[in-house]
Amino acid sequence: MDEGRDLSRGRPQVSAELRARLLERGTCDHYEDAALYDFEYADRFEDIEWYVALADELSEEAGRPLRILELGAGTGRVSLALLASGHHITALDRMASMLERLAAKVTRPAERARLRVLEADMTAPPIDDGTFDLVLAPFNTLMHLYTQEELRRCFAAAWRALDEGGTFAFDVLLPDLEWLTWDPSTRHAVTFFKHPTSGERLVYSTNHSYDPATQVCHVRIFYDDAPSRPRAFKPPPVPRRLVHLAHRQIFPEELRILVATAGFTLEGHSGDFGGAPLSVDVQSQVVRCRKPPRPHRPRKS
Ligand SMILES: C[S@@+](CC[C@H](N)C(=O)[O-])C[C@H]1O[C@@H](n2cnc3c(N)ncnc32)[C@H](O)[C@@H]1O
Incomplete structure (x- = not known):
């Protein structure tokens, strides 16, 4: 068939x-076969390094470990590296098979204490507003949102989940x-x-x-x-x-519209994890965008 x-x-x-x-x-x-998924993507490291470097850079600015939400966290390829780097992770996915494998990999009590595993849909995550510094959707996860409406709901959810000044970062294929x-x-x-x-x-x-x-x-x-x-x-x-x-498939101009319509400021949109420009020679779109910080209001005297 x-x-x-x-x-x-x-x-x-x-x-x-x-x-x-x-x-x-x-x-x-x-x-469905989470062990096979890990086997098939065992050689994929560049994206993990990029997401960890981003989190560590933002954490240094903040002066503390970050509160991170990963949408479509899967078996934890990225989440577990962020956990090892000292951050607090909410790993959201709608596939129990993937989350079970992720959870089984975390054996240290100190890491377990910083991990929340959440079986949910990324277009309607059951989380409190403004509770994350960084929202991530690595490795083509957003390409599972097939309609404009699903994409719009997911971007709006990422916006709501973030604290003012928070960052939303993801990568999808360049069509x-x-x-x-x-x-x-x-x-x-x-x-x-x-x-x-x-x-x-x-x-x-x-x-x-x-x-x-x-x-x-x-x-x-x-x-x-x-x-x-x-x-x-x-x-x-x-x-x-x-x-x-x-x-x-999410075309670059469509992606920029999604980012802007949700209220984010686009800070980076490159063709790979090394910062190459978008062109016919690259395969990805690596994006980071920011929810604007709360406007500073001078106190009345
Ligand atoms: C390509 S995998 C990426 C997994 C992980 N981020 C990684 O880098 O290995 C995409 C993940 O998104 C999840 N996913 C797809 N649609 C979803 C949805 N609507 N809500 C939550 N998770 C979803 C899948 O179950 C899968 O684990």
Whole structure:
């Protein structure tokens, strides 16, 4: 079942029901196997270093550890590094599978005391207003908000969560029109691996379709049994496991409108974690923006 393959071709048979099902699966499937998630992104460090450096810089300005809310904290790749740096973390995610793995990694009582794990939706987080110095949404998390309304609600929630002068930082992919329109039937990134918990020998491969009507890219990740000889691998007609990953593309001007409409001041918008400008040579949009500080009112004498 290779659902959604025709989305990029604008075929009329792609019903609203199918689109809705793909979005539902596209925000959950990839996060059900949390151990596999950690295994697949074990090499990703640059973003962690950038978020920790940002928090430490703001903490130095404030003269104390920060109160940080991570939206879509997942298995804690970023949250746990911030915790180790001495900050107070609220790790919010809507997938229990991811949060359970995050919580299991925190064994030191001193760190547990600075961590709150919150299973909730980032468009309506159940938190008190003005209680955070820094709100983060690392690693394409905002790309799981598929409509304007969801994005607007999430930006408004980040604004409310922050204290005056607080920072909202996140990264999302820079839409790559050439990549988005690749042939949706060809498999890419074919990789042989051993599952981190079951030990099974599997083959990973992907393809994707871009739906221009909704700006959502539907990535299909196929997991198949590995043949004894890698060269003999041919994708079977029915995959052993098919994971849908749906990513809403956010174009730079749209992103700037979201930031400004929510009331933030844009302080940085670069193409990678080293500060490269946005261009066809970069893959990300790394953003930091600030809720303006409370205006200083001179006391009447
Ligand atoms: C790509 S992962 C990023 C996880 C983590 N920030 C990291 O850097 O590894 C995106 C996370 O966002 C979560 N997520 C997606 N939609 C969400 C929503 N509406 N509310 C809360 N979490 C959501 C997913 O469950 C997943 O854990």
